[in-house]
Amino acid sequence: xxxxxxxxxxxxxxxxxxxxxxxxxxxxxxxxxxxxxxxxxxxxxxxxxxxxxxxxxxxxxxxxxxxxxxxxxxxxxxxxxxxxxxxxxxxxxxxxxxxxxxxxxxxxxxxxxxxxxxxxxxxxxxxxxxxxxxxxxxxxxxxxxxxxxxxxxxxxxxxxxxxxxxxxxxxxxxxxxxxxxxxxxxxxxxxxxxxxxxxxxxxxxxxxxxxxxxxxxxxxxxxxxxxxxxxxxxxxxxxxxxxxxxxxxxxxxxxxxxxxxxxxxxxxxxxxxxxxxxxxxxxxxxxxxxxxxxxxxxxxxxxxxxxxxxxxxxxxxxxxxxxxxxxxxxxxxxxxxxxxxxxxxxxxxxxxxxxxxxxxxxxxxxxxxxxxxxxxxxxxxxxxxxxxxxxxxxxxxxxxxxxxxxxxxxxxxxxxxxxxxxxxxxxxxxxxxxxxxxxxxxxxxxxxxxxxxxxxxxxxxxxxxxxxxxxxxxxxxxxxxxxxxxxxxxxxxxxxxxxxxxxxxxxxxxxxxxxxxxxxxxxxxxxxxxxxxxxxxxxx
Numbered sequence: 115x116x117x118x119x120x121x122x123x124x125x126x127x128x129x130x131x132x133x134x135x136x137x138x139x140x141x142x143x144x145x146x147x148x149x150x151x152x153x154x155x156x157x158x159x160x161x162x163x164x165x166x167x168x169x170x171x172x173x174x175x176x177x178x179x180x181x182x183x184x185x186x187x188x189x190x191x192x193x194x195x196x197x198x199x200x201x202x203x204x205x206x207x208x209x210x211x212x213x214x215x216x217x218x219x220x221x222x223x224x225x226x227x228x229x230x231x232x233x234x235x236x237x238x239x240x241x242x243x244x245x246x247x248x249x250x251x252x253x254x255x256x257x258x259x260x261x262x263x264x265x266x267x268x269x270x271x272x273x274x275x276x277x278x279x280x281x282x283x284x285x286x287x288x289x290x291x292x293x294x295x296x297x298x299x300x301x302x303x304x305x306x307x308x309x310x311x312x313x314x315x316x317x318x319x320x321x322x323x324x325x326x327x328x329x330x331x332x333x334x335x336x337x338x339x340x341x342x343x344x345x346x347x348x349x350x351x352x353x354x355x356x357x358x359x360x361x362x363x364x365x366x367x368x369x370x371x372x373x374x375x376x377x378x379x380x381x382x383x384x385x386x387x388x389x390x391x392x393x394x395x396x397x398x399x400x401x402x403x404x405x406x407x408x409x410x411x412x413x414x415x416x417x418x419x420x421x422x423x424x425x426x427x428x429x430x431x432x433x434x435x436x437x438x439x440x441x442x443x444x445x446x447x448x449x450x451x452x453x454x455x456x457x458x459x460x461x462x463x464x465x466x467x468x469x470x471x472x473x474x475x476x477x478x479x480x481x482x483x484x485x486x487x488x489x490x491x492x493x494x495x496x497x498x499x500x501x502x503x504x505x506x507x508x509x510x511x512x513x514x515x516x517x518x519x520x521x522x523x524x525x526x527x528x529x530x531x532x533x534x535x536x537x538x539x540x541x542x543x544x545x546x547x548x549x550x551x552x553x554x555x556x557x558x559x560x561x562x563x564x565x566x567x568x569x570x571x572x573x574x575x576x577x578x579x580x581x582x583x584x585x586x587x588x589x590x591x592x593x594x595x596x597x598x599x600x601x602x603x604x605x606x607x608x609x610x611x612x613x614x615x616x617x618x619x620x621x622x623x624x625x626x627x628x629x630x631x632x633x634x635x636x637x638x639x640x641x642x643x644x645x646x647x648x649x650x651x652x653x654x
Contacts, residue, residue, distance in 0.1 A: 133388060140170070154171065157406055166388075170229060204258075221266070251288060254293050258296035262297035268298045270301050275306075303330060308335030311338060345375045418449060498625040530545065552580035560573070593609065620644070622636045
């Protein structure tokens with residue numbers, strides 16, 4: 115298919131294309147990913163909000179959790195855009211579909227769509243199923259016809275199709291024909307091993323479509339790093355059913371990332387496959403599902419990653435100041451993301467100006483301040499600081515340079531940490547913090563399971579006596595980096611701390627000769643920034 119064959123915008127209606135999510139079934143096979151029934155119900159609602167057409171809920175009958183999901187889904191889910199699909203296999207060899215208990219579970223699931231998986235590779239039929247090629251075709255035909263008679267729509271996943279096509283083209287094609295003739299709406303061609311490349315996929319899909327006339331789908335795994343590219347190649351060759359997982363979840367190296375695939379279809383190929391404007395929620399939903407799965411979102415995820423539209427080099431920032439599109443392939447707002455400017459040693463004055471504007475400081479035309487801030491950032495980064503992620507610390511730095519000083523809520527007199535272990539017991543830490551705030555001298559002892567935890571407790575317990583808002587602040591993440599490796603325990607240390615007040619999260623940075631000193635600096639910045647965010651009046 116040539117580039118001139120690319121569908122023009124609006125030429126394919128959403129009803130003519132299936133966006134099919136398999137996060138809760140195939141995605142859940144990812145190592146370490148375990149979903150409860152409630153997790154799956156919540157994810158299903160997010161997927162519906164995204165506007166996908168089909169949600170594969172799991173395999174009823176194969177395990178109690180998936181069976182319970184479909185029972186609860188019928189009562190609790192009110193889907194606006196999506197249709198729930200149940201996944202299962204064709205009947206067993208030598209057993210009628212009507213008598214197979216796993217087929218019965220599909221029939222009784224309440225799902226209006228059933229996606230059956232069938233072998234389309236002759237070697238898998240003979241070696242894995244241990245049956246004949248003729249019996250495998252009968253299993254496909256019998257199961258599809260049975261479920262169609264029961265009033266359910268059927269999609270057929272042709273497992274290992276591409277490898278099967280290369281080894282025995284005639285048989286792989288016969289599996290597709292058998293399914294379609296029995297009443298399956300779609301024959302989904304699966305790159306189960308994930309070993310295909312885009313031009314192979316495109317050629318094979320085009321030949322299957324021309325030979326069988328069937329409606330085809332694509333299910334791609336990412337073992338060659340080509341799952342999204344393979345999916346796009348299949349669509350350009352005529353597939354009108356696309357399967358994938360949110361955030362590219364899946365076993366081994368994962369499945370095609372559904373959002374990346376769909377965003378490419380919408381924004382690059384001009385195909386209207388989602389409800390209008392639905393992708394503006396893509397970043398929020400990708401991150402929300404990441405929270406549920408307990409897999410941190412990848413910063414470098416296309417479209418939805420926090421670094422997807424981040425710019426670091428000063429040259430880029432100079433161009434972006436003129437026109438953001440000069441270094442961005444699209445408007446990040448279209449997928450609910452934001453452009454970010456990273457302040458680093460590579461930053462020029464344009465970066466500082468734009469970042470300052472983002473944080474509420476108008477530095478345009480103030481060449482002296484811009485030069486001073488730029489030089490200071492570069493000097494501090496040479497010492498070990500990083501402001502790429504630590505926006506809160508950078509905002510406090512700007513206040514020092516632009517407004518003559520950061521807000522002062524307290525004056526530190528001293529701090530001390532003691533760590534000890536009683537015999538073979540667990541080591542505990544005790545921190546003493548002495549400071550002045552609100553006209554009072556406060557000395558507080560805090561305990562924790564480590565020196566930083568103890569310091570955090572002592573600092574917040576002291577300050578919240580004067581500023582009650584501090585009780586809402588909680589440290590949520592703590593990252594340590596040894597900067598001059600090879601110096602052993604006397605190396606310079608950088609610490610990044612994430613703090614939240616339950617509404618927003620901010621990141622601060624500290625650098626010191628040891629982890630405790632670096633952590634203390636980051637903790638002080640975190641509390642100072644939090645009080646500023648809560649608009650607490652400073653002492654000066």
